Amino acid sequence: AQSVTQPDIHITVSEGASLELRCNYSYGATPYLFWYVQSPGQGLQLLLKYFSGDTLVQGIKGFEAEFKRSQSSFNLRKPSVHWSDAAEYFCAVARYSSASKIIFGSGTRLSIRP
Amino acid sequence: DVKVTQSSRYLVKRTGEKVFLECVQDMDHENMFWYRQDPGLGLRLIYFSYDVKMKEKGDIPEGYSVSREKKERFSLILESASTNQTSMYLCASSGGSSGNTIYFGEGSWLTVV
Numbered sequence: 001a002q003s004v005t006q007p008d009i010h011i012t013v014s015e016g017a018s019l020e021l022r023c024n025y026s027y028g029a030t031p032y033l034f035w036y037v038q039s040p041g042q043g044l045q046l047l048l049k050y051f052s053g054d055t056l057v058q059g060i061k062g063f064e065a066e067f068k069r070s071q072s073s074f075n076l077r078k079p080s081v082h083w084s085d086a087a088e089y090f091c092a093v094a095r096y097s098s099a100s101k102i103i104f105g106s107g108t109r110l111s112i113r114p
Numbered sequence: 115d116v117k118v119t120q121s122s123r124y125l126v127k128r129t130g131e132k133v134f135l136e137c138v139q140d141m142d143h144e145n146m147f148w149y150r151q152d153p154g155l156g157l158r159l160i161y162f163s164y165d166v167k168m169k170e171k172g173d174i175p176e177g178y179s180v181s182r183e184k185k186e187r188f189s190l191i192l193e194s195a196s197t198n199q200t201s202m203y204l205c206a207s208s209g210g211s212s213g214n215t216i217y218f219g220e221g222s223w224l225t226v227v
Contacts (some may be wrong), residue, residue, distance in 0.1 A: 016161075032214050043218040044157075045203055051213075090157070094214045102216060106156040 002027045004093050006105035013081050014113045021076040021108050032094040033074040035065055038107075039087045047089075050074065056072030061085070086112045117141070118219035122206050126225045133192040135222050137205030144209040146188035147216065148172075148180060151202045160203075163188055195226045 003026040013019050025031060032051050036044040048059025055067040065076045073093060088109045094102040121136040127201060139146065148160040149172075159172030169180050170219040181189045188207075192199055205219040 034215070036218075041221070041223075043120075043220045044206075046215060046217065049215055092216075102214070104157045107155075 001102045002031070002093055002095065004091050004103050004105040006089075006091055006108050008108045008112065009106075010109045012111040012113055014050060015083055016080050019076075019078045019081045019085070019110070021089050021091075021110070023074045023076065024072050024086075025093045026072065026073065026093070027093055027095070029095075033067060034094070034102075035059065035063070035074075035076050036090045036092065036104075037061075037087050037088065040066075044055040044090060047076070073079075081110075081112055083112045083114070086110055117207055118207050118217050120203075120219040120222045122222050123220065124223045124225075127192075127195050127226060129196060129226055131192075131195050131226075133195050133224065133226075134206070135190040135192075135224070137188045137190070137202055137219055138186050139188075139205075139217070140186065141207065141208040141212065141217075142185065142210055143212065143217075144185070145207060146182065147206040147208075148178070149204040149206065150174065150202055151216070151221075153225040157204065160190065161205045192224075195224075197226050200224060200226045 004023045020072045035047040035050045038044045047063050048057050050057050058064050063078050088107045090107045091105040118139045146163045149157045158174050163169045165183045179191045203222045206216045208216045
């Protein structure tokens with residue numbers, strides 16, 4: 001069965017510092033992988049996605065993520081965070097053949113230290 | 115850009131009331147979803163629709179029903195609202211040229227008193 005694990009519930013990073021949010025998935029074949037961001041009281045916004053090809057994908061707002069099949073990971077990174085990046089981040093995995101079978105991680109809340 | 119619009123952002127309803135949450139998408143997506151989001155529980159799928167008048171139960175369908183009479187519109191219905199249905203409800207859609215990418219609305223905060 002598919003599953004997604006975001007091991008960090010809450011992370012605090014200083015403004016200007018680099019960021020890495022962890023995501024591990026369990027799925028038998030090549031998955032579709034996503035990162036979403038949710039600002040307080042808002043819906044989820046797609047940051048980036050991986051379907052195939054280059055394992056380093058670029059997203060909006062300066063974020064990138066790297067698919068590592070050997071580690072079953074899809075970690076999200078940003079070289080220098082801004083106070084506006086404070087939000088909740090969700091990793092998700094989907095099967096190609098079924099639009100309904102997208103599984104979300106439990107989320108990582110990011111706080112920014114001034 | 116894909117736009118998923120939830121007509122009500124904030125609602126307060128009384129226990130036992132019938133509640134309708136409306137969602138419209140403008141990208142001709144065949145798939146539409148209703149999720150519920152609660153602190154510590156993440157996103158849980160209530161219902162999913164893959165075509166007009168077609169639906170599938172998600173992980174937590176009890177106490178909810180849905181309606182999809184037109185492709186662009188997907189309604190979530192609480193037949194008799196209860197306080198444990200106080201939550202944030204998220205509508206989403208996918209399909210067409212977007213493939214498996216799910217696009218979300220802004221969410222509807224429902225409080226049942």
